[in-house]
Amino acid sequence: MEYVYKTLEKEISALIEETLLCDTVERKSELTGNKGLLEHAIKLLKKCDEHGVYAGSIFTKLPRKRCDSPSSEYRVIEDGETDDPQYWREVTIEGKQFNCVRLGEGDVVIEC
Structure with missing residues (x-):
């Protein structure tokens, strides 16, 4: 799962960078929302790992x-x-x- 976490963290970093360069409020809002979704996904995946919940569960x-x-x-x-x-x-x-x-x-x- 480390590969998945690293991939998601890279995407979060890319979204943060894109947000800093963005010039419209609408786009910043969209990027910030996407960042929140990825952070939420990471927390869910970690909770699943912690409790042994996998795709076959x-x-x-x-x-x-x-x-x-x-x-x-x-x-x-x-x-x-x-x-x-x-x-x-x-x-x-x-x-x-x-x-x-x-x-x-x-x-x-x-x-x-």
């Missing part, structure tokens, strides 16, 4: 809730190798607010 968008309750949510559970919900345990994650994963309709789950 599976993305699943959660469906609409079937429950009418406004506070209903999806939870991540460990099933204890059984289909009996009494043995299921909600997954806890250190450093996460409330130490659990709570998801809503439209959230995306990524399988790495």
